[in-house]
Every structure is written in C-alpha cells, then in structure tokens.
Amino acid sequence: MSQIIHKNRNGCALHGALKVMGAIEGIVPIVHASAGCSIQSRLSENTLSGKNGKYFKGWRETSSTNLTEKHVVFGGTARLREQIKNTVKVLNGDLYIVVTGCVPEVVGDDLQAMVKEAQEQDFPVFGLGTPGFKSNIYKGYEIAVSGIIDNLDLFYRNSDQEQQNFVNILGIIPNQDLFWEGNLSALEHIFEIIGLQTNKLFGLGQGIKEWQAIKNAQLNIVVSPWGINIARHLQEKYNIPYIDFGWLPTGEKDTSDLLRLVADKLGINNSEILIKIKKEEERLKYQLQKIAEHYYKYDFQKEAAIVGETSIATGIARFLKYTFGLIVKNVVITDNPGEEVQKHIIESLNEDTGTFTKVSFLDNGNEIDNLLLKSKPELILGSSLEQSVAKALCIPLLKISSPVYERIVLTRNYTGYNGAVTLIEDISEQILNTLQPEKLKKDYFKTLQFNSTNQVRLVSIN
Amino acid sequence: MDFYKHKTAPIREKRLSTVSAYYGDTDTLLKEYKSGSVNQRIRTFSQDIYSDIQYALQLINTIKDIAIVVHGPSGCSVSRLYFDLAFDDSVKWAVTNLNERDSIMGSDSKLREAIRQVFKAYSPKLIFVITTPVVAINNDDVESVVDELKEEYNIPIIPVFTDGFRSKTGVSGYDVVLHALIKNLLPEKGVDSLSKGNFINLISVSENFNDIKELVRLLNEIGLQVNILPRFSGLENFTKTKDALFSVSVNPDEAQYPGIAIAERYGFHYLQLPIPVGIKNTSFWFTEIAKVLNLEAEAEKIITEETYHLGKYLDNKKFEGKKVFINLPPAYAFGIIDFLEDIGFEISAIKMPYIDIQHLEQLEILASHKTKIPILIGEGQVFEEVNIINQLKPELYISSKADNIIAIKEGIPVIDIETLPVLGYKGVYNLIDKIEKKLYNPSFSHYLSTNNDEVYSVNWLQKKGNWYIKQEVK
Numbered sequence: 001m002s003q004i005i006h007k008n009r010n011g012c013a014l015h016g017a018l019k020v021m022g023a024i025e026g027i028v029p030i031v032h033a034s035a036g037c038s039i040q041s042r043l044s045e046n047t048l049s050g051k052n053g054k055y056f057k058g059w060r061e062t063s064s065t066n067l068t069e070k071h072v073v074f075g076g077t078a079r080l081r082e083q084i085k086n087t088v089k090v091l092n093g094d095l096y097i098v099v100t101g102c103v104p105e106v107v108g109d110d111l112q113a114m115v116k117e118a119q120e121q122d123f124p125v126f127g128l129g130t131p132g133f134k135s136n137i138y139k140g141y142e143i144a145v146s147g148i149i150d151n152l153d154l155f156y157r158n159s160d161q162e163q164q165n166f167v168n169i170l171g172i173i174p175n176q177d178l179f180w181e182g183n184l185s186a187l188e189h190i191f192e193i194i195g196l197q198t199n200k201l202f203g204l205g206q207g208i209k210e211w212q213a214i215k216n217a218q219l220n221i222v223v224s225p226w227g228i229n230i231a232r233h234l235q236e237k238y239n240i241p242y243i244d245f246g247w248l249p250t251g252e253k254d255t256s257d258l259l260r261l262v263a264d265k266l267g268i269n270n271s272e273i274l275i276k277i278k279k280e281e282e283r284l285k286y287q288l289q290k291i292a293e294h295y296y297k298y299d300f301q302k303e304a305a306i307v308g309e310t311s312i313a314t315g316i317a318r319f320l321k322y323t324f325g326l327i328v329k330n331v332v333i334t335d336n337p338g339e340e341v342q343k344h345i346i347e348s349l350n351e352d353t354g355t356f357t358k359v360s361f362l363d364n365g366n367e368i369d370n371l372l373l374k375s376k377p378e379l380i381l382g383s384s385l386e387q388s389v390a391k392a393l394c395i396p397l398l399k400i401s402s403p404v405y406e407r408i409v410l411t412r413n414y415t416g417y418n419g420a421v422t423l424i425e426d427i428s429e430q431i432l433n434t435l436q437p438e439k440l441k442k443d444y445f446k447t448l449q450f451n452s453t454n455q456v457r458l459v460s461i462n
Numbered sequence: 463m464d465f466y467k468h469k470t471a472p473i474r475e476k477r478l479s480t481v482s483a484y485y486g487d488t489d490t491l492l493k494e495y496k497s498g499s500v501n502q503r504i505r506t507f508s509q510d511i512y513s514d515i516q517y518a519l520q521l522i523n524t525i526k527d528i529a530i531v532v533h534g535p536s537g538c539s540v541s542r543l544y545f546d547l548a549f550d551d552s553v554k555w556a557v558t559n560l561n562e563r564d565s566i567m568g569s570d571s572k573l574r575e576a577i578r579q580v581f582k583a584y585s586p587k588l589i590f591v592i593t594t595p596v597v598a599i600n601n602d603d604v605e606s607v608v609d610e611l612k613e614e615y616n617i618p619i620i621p622v623f624t625d626g627f628r629s630k631t632g633v634s635g636y637d638v639v640l641h642a643l644i645k646n647l648l649p650e651k652g653v654d655s656l657s658k659g660n661f662i663n664l665i666s667v668s669e670n671f672n673d674i675k676e677l678v679r680l681l682n683e684i685g686l687q688v689n690i691l692p693r694f695s696g697l698e699n700f701t702k703t704k705d706a707l708f709s710v711s712v713n714p715d716e717a718q719y720p721g722i723a724i725a726e727r728y729g730f731h732y733l734q735l736p737i738p739v740g741i742k743n744t745s746f747w748f749t750e751i752a753k754v755l756n757l758e759a760e761a762e763k764i765i766t767e768e769t770y771h772l773g774k775y776l777d778n779k780k781f782e783g784k785k786v787f788i789n790l791p792p793a794y795a796f797g798i799i800d801f802l803e804d805i806g807f808e809i810s811a812i813k814m815p816y817i818d819i820q821h822l823e824q825l826e827i828l829a830s831h832k833t834k835i836p837i838l839i840g841e842g843q844v845f846e847e848v849n850i851i852n853q854l855k856p857e858l859y860i861s862s863k864a865d866n867i868i869a870i871k872e873g874i875p876v877i878d879i880e881t882l883p884v885l886g887y888k889g890v891y892n893l894i895d896k897i898e899k900k901l902y903n904p905s906f907s908h909y910l911s912t913n914n915d916e917v918y919s920v921n922w923l924q925k926k927g928n929w930y931i932k933q934e935v936k
Contacts, residue, residue, distance in 0.1 A: 002564070
C-alpha cells in the first residue's frame with residue numbers, strides 16, 4: 001500500500017512529463033485528461049518553482065481534451081481524435097505528444113489507435129501513458145525523456161552517426177529542480193574548462209535538433225537518480241558510456257572530481273587540464289578566504305538541516321560539510337530514490353569519522369516537520385514547506401528545493417565552483433539577517449531599567 | 463430549493479443554464495436565453511481549464527481550524543501547494559495517494575487511515591474530504607467512512623464531492639463546497655430564532671481579504687455588524703447564521719446558491735445585489751442594505767462624503783476613448799465595464815469564464831450599445847483571445863488569475879485584480895491608481911512584445927475566433 005502523504009510536494013507522472021515537454025522548443029503536449037489535471041501542474045509550476053514557470057516560446061496554456069461526464073460514460077477516444085486533428089492546426093510545433101491522465105486510463109480509451117491514425121496522416125504525433133495513479137513525477141520524467149528519444153526517429157531521420165565532442169546531461173527535471181536552467185548553464189561552463197561541449201536538452205535554444213544529437217554524444221552525465229535508466233537505455237541502444245555522478249556537484253571537491261572522472265573516461269586527462277582545474281579551485285578558495293573574518297566573527301558554523309531532492313540536497317550538503325565546515329546534522333531526501341542509491345547517499349555524507357549526518361528519505365511533510373522540530377537545527381536549507389518549522393524555531397531558511405513561493409529564480413544556481421560562491425553569499429545573507437541589531441539590544445536594557453522596581457524578569461532575545 | 467436533500471449540488475448547466483463556450487455578439491446569446499433554450503456549445507479544440515477541485519480548494523483554504531484530506535492520486539493534491547504557500551500555510555492537509563492497486567481494490571481503508579492521521583496529528587475542528595476523478599469513477603464509498611469517523615471523533619467531517627468532469631465549468635466547485643457546508647454545518651432552525659442579533663450575514667465566496675475589509679468598514683459606519691461566511695469563517699460563523707437580520711451577497715453569481723438556502727431554512731431575507739465595484743454599484747449596494755434597516759439617512763451621509771472625495775480624485779483624469787479588453791468573471795466584468803464606461807473607456811471586447819441566466823439584464827444593456835461588443839465565453843482558451851486581441855488592438859487588459867501572459871506578449875499592459883482590492887470606494891482608488899500607472903508607463907510590456915511569439919499558427923490567427931466552438935451534438 002502506498003503511503004498517505006501530508007503536505008505532498010511531488011506531482012504525478014503527467015506533471016513530470018509536462019515539465020519535460022514545457023522546456024523543449026517545438027514540442028507540443030496534448031493532454032488527454034479531465035479538466036484540472038494540467039492546471040494542477042501549472043499552478044504548482046508557475047508560482048512554486050522560482051516563478052520561472054512554463055513560459056517557453058510563449059505557451060503556458062496547454063492543449064487539453066478536458067473530458068466531461070459524457071466521455072467518462074461513453075469513452076473519450078473520439079474526443080481525442082478531434083483534439084489531435086485540431087491541435088496540429090492551431091499550435092505550431094515540430095513534435096506533438098499525447099499524454100494521458102487517470103480518467104482515460106480508467107475508462108480505457110484507445111490512445112495508440114488515435115495516435116496511429118494521426119501518424120498515417122503524416123502528423124508527427126505519438127502518445128505516452130502517464131496516469132497519476134500509476135507513477136510519480138520522477139517516473140513521469142523518465143517516461144517522457146525515453147519516449148522522446150525512442151520516438152523521434154519515426155519523424156526525424158538523422159543519418160549522421162558520428163560521435164562528437166560533447167556530453168548529454170541527464171537527470172535534471174525542469175521546474176522540479178528549482179535552478180534547472182542555471183544548473184544546466186553551470187554544467188556547460190564546467191565542462192568548457194576541459195574543452196567539452198554540453199548538450200543541455202532543456203531551455204533556450206534546445207529543440208528537436210539537440211534531442212536528435214543525443215545519440216552522437218561521447219558520454220552521458222547523470223546528475224540525479226532519475227537519469228540512470230535513461231543512461232542505461234542509451235548505452236544499450238547507441239553504445240554511449242555514462243558516468244553516474246548521482247547529484248549536482250557544488251564546490252571544489254565534487255566539481256573537480258566530476259571533471260577528472262569525465263576527463264579519465266574520455267582519455268583527455270592531461271597536465272594541461274589538471275592545471276585548468278587547479279586554477280578554478282584557486283579562484284574559489286580566493287573568494288571563500290575573503291569571508292573568513294566574518295565566518296568566525298558571526299559564527300557561520302551552524303548546525304544545518306537540508307531538505308530536497310537527491311540532486312540538489314546531496315551535493316550542497318557535501319560542500320557545506322566537507323568544505324564550509326557546517327555541522328550538517330540532518331539531510332532529508334524527498335524524491336524517494338531506490339535502496340541502492342539511498343545507501344550510496346548515506347555513505348557519501350558520512351565519509352569521515354567526525355560529525356554524523358543523519359540521512360532520512362521522506363516525502364511526508366508532517367514527518368519532515370517533526371524530524372526538524374526534534375533535531376533543532378540552527379539553519380535550514382529546504383523548500384517553502386519548511387517555513388513553519390523555521391518560524392517556530394526562529395532560525396533562517398534558505399529556499400533551495402521545490403516548492404518555493406517567495407523567491408524568483410531565473411539563472412541562479414549552486415552548481416560548480418561559481419555556484420558554491422553564490423550559495424555562500426545566499427546563506428550568509430540569511431545568517432546575517434537574523435543577527436540581533438544593536439538598537440534592539442539597547443531597547444532590552446531600557447525595559448530592564450523600567451522594570452527595576454519590580455522583580456526583574458529574564459526575557460530571552462532571539 | 464430542495465437541492466440540499468441531494469448528495470451534492472446540481473451542476474451549473476442544469477441550475478442556471480450556464481454556458482461555457484461562446485464567441486460572438488451579445489444579441490444572439492440574449493435571443494437564445496430569452497427563447498428559453500440556450501444552445502450548449504463545445505470546443506473541438508480546447509486548452510486546459512480549471513476543474514471544480516481547484517475552485518473547491520480555493521474556497522476551503524480560507525476556513526479556520528480545518529484539515530483537508532485530498533482523496534485521490536498524489537497529483538490531484540499539488541494545487542493545494544499553491545493555496546498553501548500563496549495564501550495560508552496554517553491549513554493542514556494530506557493526500558491518500560491512491561495507486562493502481564487502490565483503484566482496483568477500493569480505497570476506503572486508505573481514506574479512513576488518512577482522516578485518522580490528520581485528526582491525530584493536528585486536532586482540527588473540522589475535516590474536509592475532497593474527492594477526485596478516480597474516486598468518482600470507481601464510485602468508492604466515501605460517505606460511510608466519513609459517517610463512521612464523524613461519530614468516533616465527534617467533529618464534523620465533510621465530504622466534498624468534486625469529480626473533475628461533471629460540469630464543463632470549474633466554478634461549479636464553489637457550489638459543491640457550499641452545498642456540503644450547508645448540509646453539514648448549518649444548524650436546523652432552532653426554537654431560539656427569535657433572539658435576533660444586530661448583524662447581517664455577508665456571503666463571501668471568493669473575495670480577497672482587503673475587499674471584504676472595505677465592505678465591512680462601510681457597514682460598520684452605519685452601525686451594522688457582519689457575520690462573514692463561508693470565506694474567512696470558522697465554525698462559530700455557521701452557528702451564528704440563523705440569528706442574523708438577513709443575508710447579503712457580495713458576488714451574486716457565487717452567493718445565490720447558499721443565500722437562498724439560508725433564507726429558506728431560517729425564513730429571512732436574502733438580498734442579492736450587483737457586486738459593489740465602481741462608484742454607482744457601491745452606493746447602490748450600500749443604500750439597498752441600509753434601506754432594509756431604515757438607515758438610509760445615515761448611509762446617504764457617508765455616500766455623499768465618499769463620492770465627493772472620489773469626484774475630486776477623478777476630476778482631472780482623462781480616459782476618453784481608451785480601449786480596454788476585459789477578462790473577468792461575469793459579476794466583476796459587468797460591474798467594471800459599467801464603471802469604466804462612465805469614466806470614458808471604450809470596451810473593445812469581453813471575455814468571461816461562463817455566463818448564465820442571471821445575466822440577462824446586463825446582456826441587454828450591452829446589446830443596446832451603438833457599437834457591438836464581441837463577447838467570448840470560456841475559461842482559459844488563450845488561443846481564442848490571441849486571435850481576437852490581434853484584430854482589436856486594445857490599450858489595456860484587465861483580468862484576474864494571471865491569464866494574462868498573452869496580453870503582455872502583445873505589448874498591452876495588464877492589470878491583474880486577483881490580489882488587487884477593487885470593491886467599495888477604496889477599490890475605485892486602487893483601480894484608478896493601477897490604470898494610471900499602467901497607461902503612464904507601459905515600457906515593460908512594450909519591451910516584452912518585441913519577443914517574437916510563434917506559438918499559434920498563422921492559419922489560425924487568420925480564422926474567425928469562433929471556428930472551434932460548435933453546437934453540441936447530443
């Protein structure tokens with residue numbers, strides 16, 4: 001039995017698929033579902049993922065069959081036929097993908113027959129089953145990405161099979177990863193250091209061509225548990241090797257590790273590259289040295305709890321623990337990775353024998369809240385859902401994972417060497433904001449004087 | 463209304479002949495309504511729309527001391543995140559997270575467990591159970607689980623039978639919640655009904671906080687207290703309902719269903735008035751309420767003062783001939799159109815999510831205009847809007863719920879009233895202030911409009927806007 005989830009932060013398979021399709025130029029999803037299904041995704045996406053929602057090439061509104069009672073009783077297959085036929089007339093696109101919600105799945109609509117009809121008319125259309133009661137948003141990402149890779153050939157032939165000097169990035173889910181666009185640019189920048197091009201697949205300028213080029217990559221880089229199956233699939237189908245890095249690298253340790261791994265795998269590990277990596281490391285150290293004085297003066301060494309998906313929480317936790325010296329007491333991973341991945345995350349957050357980092361795998365908001373309340377951290381990195389706990393504990397919260405309401409994220413990211421600098425800037429602001437201003441302290445003593453005739457009460461200042 | 467004997471509210475199409483797809487002139491629509499058989503139209507191409515579930519969640523979100531159980535697959539609950547974080551994070555909630563097995567084997571044990579968990583974890587005074595399409599299709603037994611636990615926990619547990627597909631218009635979701643509230647929370651007529659309080663029931667369903675504050679301010683000025691429900695209400699507001707002098711609507715489209723039910727149950731008056739937006743409508747709303755209580759003179763004094771200041775404020779403002787596109791729910795749309803025309807605006811077109819039999823009078827006024835105003839009925843459906851805006855070139859666009867990206871893309875400044883209080887006299891200042899700013903400096907929308915938008919096909923943009931709206935074949 002699947003568990004009841006309080007304050008559920010993760011959408012369903014349909015939402016995962018829509019997030020993928022909303023970030024690729026020229027791809028037009030056709031939602032075959034009852035009203036509300038794609039709005040659920042839109043509401044949680046446009047306002048709650050850094051507000052950089054589905055704006056791609058202008059479309060936020062999605063083609064949708066909006067099934068009504070009639071279709072529930074008599075079937076919605078004919079309605080879908082009509083919607084496909086008209087979508088290709090109204091919306092410009094290179095590839096149209098029908099995705100299904102729960103209703104047509106329960107009713108038993110014949111998705112594939114309708115798609116086949118459209119293909120016979122030479123329309124670039126295919127269909128994917130993405131009902132929410134079958135799988136979650138992360139699976140939805142997998143279904144959509146593999147679906148596009150596997151079906152693209154039906155409509156766009158690519159004779160060029162030459163391997164080229166670039167890597168594909170797998171595992172970043174646009175708008176579930178709050179910083180997806182910035183993260184992709186950061187990775188692009190990192191690989192430039194060792195002379196590699198990056199196929200980002202999502203965002204500005206990423207369309208059918210980039211997706212066709214996937215099979216010509218030298219290597220796939222996997223940065224979350226949700227890219228592994230796709231990487232394995234690509235290895236089997238096109239013989240492309242992959243590196244499963246597991247998460248997004250933040251700071252010197254992980255970023256340099258990733259670069260060396262990639263360079264090794266591609267046989268470009270020469271002294272020139274090592275010098276370049278060294279130079280980046282020195283630049284990061286230079287920046288962090290600048291804040292040393294404040295680090296000690298204002299005691300930045302907080303006990304921290306980090307809440308988020310594997311890809312964002314693990315890398316940040318490692319940087320904060322192994323480089324920045326925070327006491328990372330708790331890491332809560334919210335995307336339910338498999339057992340093997342869980343073990344790996346626990347190990348990589350407890351590499352030294354020093355402070356123990358407790359890693360929990362939870363998506364239940366109530367359990368997360370209780371865990372945080374009990375462990376009483378001094379700093380939380382998480383989503384807006386952790387706000388109530390941060391308020392109760394009177395501690396700063398830096399928002400790093402979906403859903404986030406109060407923050408606009410356009411190109412910001414915490415990935416690589418530069419990302420680590422941005423992260424420290426943001427954390428410092430949060431910590432400094434909570435310092436007690438001198439003025440308030442004066443007021444406190446004033447109060448004491450006034451009360452001096454009475455029994456002096458000790459008031460704690462936070 | 464004997465609706466309340468039934469499990470849930472009738473859909474708007476049946477109750478009010480609501481239409482949610484139409485594009486054309488007001489005359490045709492009016493003629494159809496008058497003939498007594500309005501044609502239901504459907505779209506053969508459509509874009510995504512809200513379902514009753516989102517409307518229901520929006521309303522429930524403002525009720526105090528509650529917990530919500532969304533009974534369905536996990537995805538059905540994520541719009542809760544929006545209401546949670548954008549409006550009020552004190553509402554506790556969980557989703558039953560139904561999977562394939564549950565949908566085959568039945569889900570009542572999970573519902574029981576979810577209710578038990580939220581009750582134990584949060585001790586709410588009230589629990590809502592929101593049902594979803596999968597539960598509705600499988601006809602899962604929600605009522606008996608609810609009845610059993612209601613008794614055990616001794617708090618109201620209210621099933622809200624939303625299903626995502628019964629009605630073509632999402633606003634039915636309000637009725638579904640209102641129906642459930644009346645059925646479960648309104649006490650039967652008691653013997654103590656003679657103990658009238660000095661207050662009225664102000665029926666608010668979707669208004670924002672500052673709008674209600676302004677209306678309460680006006681009523682307080684003439685010494686009248688209000689019992690606001692169901693928005694921003696708690697259990698005590700429902701208990702108090704029966705002791706009111708009478709009930710008044712804020713938005714008549716939304717207040718009618720509960721307004722009549724309350725009136726019938728307790729045998730007092732339900733005063734349904736146009737929404738108090740703009741000077742004329744606000745004064746009318748205020749006067750009509752005062753009249754019932756013989757407080758006309760007191761109200762008149764306040765109206766004179768308020769309108770004097772407003773008159774001075776509006777004195778030097780010039781909006782003559784400015785073209786505006788209105789995209790609002792009907793009550794707001796008609797009210798704002800009335801006001802904007804009074805201060806010189808020209809209405810280039812109107813879009814509303816729905817229209818129904820309650821709007822014939824306003825339709826008639828529009829139909830009597832010298833220039834015919836096109837009217838588009840449908841929630842979302844931006845493709846039709848783009849088609850129309852392309853041809854009409856308005857200078858200002860007023861909407862709510864942020865359906866407005868397309869106007870930004872066309873270089874037209876946008877006013878979004880979802881969070882802008884526009885009711886009462888204060889609302890007039892707010893609205894005029896925003897209008898002036900938008901017209902004074904539209905540089906951001908102009909800047910964005912240079913962005914070439916290639917979403918819609920040229921072929922479509924050259925077609926007539928009602929191409930995909932067809933008569934429904936039964």
